[in-house]
Amino acid sequence: MTELEIKVKGMTCGHCEMRVKKALEKVEGVAGSKADHKAGKAYVTLKEGATVDKNTLAEAVNATGLYEAEA
Numbered sequence: 001m002t003e004l005e006i007k008v009k010g011m012t013c014g015h016c017e018m019r020v021k022k023a024l025e026k027v028e029g030v031a032g033s034k035a036d037h038k039a040g041k042a043y044v045t046l047k048e049g050a051t052v053d054k055n056t057l058a059e060a061v062n063a064t065g066l067y068e069a070e071a
Contacts, residue, residue: 001031002046006057010067011037020067023060027052042069 008020017035020042024033029050035042042061046052054071061069 004044007070
């Protein structure tokens with residue numbers, strides 16, 4: 001499985017991590033994700049054979065209107 005990492009600004013707690021996780025897991029091709037507010041990063045695992053651009057992941061997080069993600 002492929003794992004990707006993106007930077008996420010604005011997370012301050014576990015609830016923030018859950019919002020980012022949910023936003024990322026709505027992206028087609030994402031098998032799972034984990035956000036870490038202390039590190040300011042999110043980690044995404046893609047489904048077997050899936051290809052997802054990091055910019056697509058960043059856009060999903062930015063669409064929440066609460067956080068700023070960079071690919």
